[in-house]
Amino acid sequence: MVQTEERDDPSGGGAVQMRGTNQSGMRAYNEKLILTLIRRSGALAKSDLTRLTGLSAQTISVIMRRLEADGLVIRGEPQRGRIGQPSIPLSLNPEGAYSLGLKIGRRSMELVLMNFLGEVIHRSARTHRYPKPDQAIQFAHDAIGALISRLNSDALSRIAGLGIAMPFYLWNWTRALGVPDEAMADWRDADIRSEIASMYTFPVYLENDASSACAAEIAFGVANTPDDYLYFYVGYFIGGGVVLNRALYTGPGGNSGALGPMPVVGRDGKVCQLIEVASLSELEKQLAEQGLETSSLWEGTENWQVDAGILDDWIASAAAGLAHAIASACSLIDFSAIVVDGWLPVDVRLRLVDAISDELEKLDMTGLEKPEIRSGVVGADARALGAASLPLFARFLLNQKLTNRDAA
DSSP: OOEEEOOSSOOOSSOOOOOOOSSOSSOOHHHHHHHHHHHHHOSBOHHHHHHHHOOOHHHHHHHHHHHHHTTSEEEOOOBOSSSSSOBOOEEEOTTSOEEEEEEEOSSEEEEEEEETTSOEEEEEEEEOSSOOHHHHHHHHHHHHHHHHTTSOHHHHHTEEEEEEEEOSSGGGGHHHHTOOGGGSGGGGTOOHHHHHHTTOSSOEEEEEHHHHHHHHHHHHSOTTOOSSEEEEEESSSEEEEEEETTEEEOOTTSOTTOOTTOEEEOTTSOEEEHHHHSSHHHHHHHHHHTTOOOTHHHHOSSSOOOOHHHHHHHHHHHHHHHHHHHHHHHTTSOOSEEEEEESSOHHHHHHHHHHHHHHHHHSOOTTSOOOEEEEOSSGGGHHHHHHHHHHHHHHTOOOSOOOGGGOO
């Protein structure tokens, strides 16, 4: 469940003084509808928006003038060739809004500054053996200060907020991380969102890391993605999200799509949890057992130094487990597509997608429709970008499928 708090005044004690966005409060529903349509479809003319929303041409004109005055949309070159006045496409202004995203992972932390198009402007990152609350807060404060120091006063006024993406119940993962219970005990009572929010005047949001990655796919993925799909994010531990009617479904406790504990059949024929065969922790373990270095796994996805044989074996095991998980999930919801992304080099992700499709062919899918297996488009940045998208969804965008009935 997304948690949020807006603060009108900084708390002092070294807090950074920042104004909220220069737009007053939350955007009206129809404004968010139009911004979301442009976000998903690219530049649209007023006539396109009238057709897509069912709103009158006059209403569209009024809204677009307001959005243009607020600097959220910009006009393109007139498009000629039709009868009547030339069509003028309107697109999102990259500098119309900014947002911050903090990813707290089991092996690394990252903070990004993102523009209104979802492009990363600046970033800061560090790796760790395991995360600690006080270190995460200090990293966030230092990184935010360094990143926003590069912005001018107008850009500062357009920061919509900070989103935090992190695993829930971190203290439960000590055994899997190979650290003593007391090393993670502080997370039981930590309220990292409130701690960070007390330092700034912009709103701060908190969401599960895998759900945040799924939110990034919804916000920045391709326009032809189906309305309903199951999303897997392969990180230190595998997780995911459930997308229904183009909206992220998190459930009453915010933990829907926690796919890691799903029972699957491993390559040895024994039942295990998906997290045991399709997580990067297992790849790291296999590398370490052979005396090979593992730090490059967490420093980025462009320079992995992974033994080819071990990687091949991991992909095969992960694909087999994921195929069983997909078959089980499709017996509950008729997903037309499965989207697979993660902290993976592009070529490894594509190999994993192909291997999953091959493994599904081996399973008895009688009575089920085999879903399309797709590669995610956001990639390794999905958790950080998903975190940064939380303020944008709250302030400017809609998280749902759009139809004419959405216009109000």
